[in-house]
Amino acid sequence: MQFHHIPCSVKATYRPSGMDVSGGQSVYPLHRCKTIHLVRHAQGIHNVEGEKDHSAYLAQHLFDAHLTPLGWQQVDNLRKHVQTSGIFKKVELVITSPLLRCMQTAVGVFGGEDSTDGIDVPPLMVTDAGDSNHPAISSSNCPPFIAVEGCREHLGVHWCDKRRSISEYKPLFPAIDFSLIESDDDVLWEADVREKIEDVASRGIEFFKWLWTRKEKEIAIVTHSGLLTHTLAKFGDDCHPDVKSEICRRFQNCELRTMVLVDRSMVGSDSSATDYPGKNPSGEDAPSDVTCTTPDGLPN
Helix, strand or coil: CCCCCCCCCHHHHCCCCCCCCCCCCCCCCHHHEEEEEEEECCCEHHHHHHHHCHHHHHCHHHCCCCECHHHHHHHHHHHHHHHHCCHHHHCCEEEECCCHHHHHHHHHHHCCCECCCCCCCCCCECCCCCCCCCCCECCCCCCCEEECHHHCCCCCCCHHHCCCCHHHHHHHCCCEECCCCCCCCCCCCECCECCCHHHHHHHHHHHHHHHHHCCCCEEEEEECHHHHHHHHCCCCCCCCHHHHHHHHCCCCCCCEEEEEEECCCCCCCCCCCCCCCCCCCCCCCCCCCCCCECCCCCEC
16 A cells, blocks of 8 residues: 655645545544444334324323234344344443333343342333233343433323323332432323424433433433434434435334444543553653644644
């Protein structure tokens, strides 16, 4: 490979504003990045009825919709994937929307093996939680789980997107941490007001910003199609159109997509766990190209 000589001068470093001089690449410090595994919940009873008739989402009998038997099969298949791919061992935290279908998906995919007698830890999910006809799921040998309101589905009007009280959920999902949810009752959902799309996207962006308050670097997030669609549409405008499409395409039931979240605005405050300062022991270290300096006049 030949490297053409470029004189180190002001003319060589100047580029017209907006010109991409990196070939479409980006470089960021590792400690300003998080790996997020975005998961849409598996098939719920509302998905089946809504596919036939969209107005079914207005039906009260779909309140806090639970997974279908097919949905649980989707959960089992995704669980096999996260284990064989190595994702399971890397995830440090599982964040779930506090709706039944998301919590069922989250614990089914990322939880421990089916709970058995004699294990003295609270289960992630008790037997038959939410009409699941599913055995209890253990909280042993798996990441911690927390429920967060910020990653809920598009709020209002659709009864499937209204949650139960937290006091109802706790006995069903004993090992999920609900402490970040301030209100026991659902005070966010309104029967006659549908959340604006721009507000859904803003809420999703704020949720992503909140992730930088967490120390974990690899996080699984189990959430909803609407939240993912409207939030991710705000990203990728500075990328190739095909990359933008990868980011923004609609999630299928129980689809997992791994992405890197980058902190370009110093939102997070974590220092690097892998960088090494050098000069140990200290000594002279003038670079060979001492005539080439950085914009602040220091040797590079």
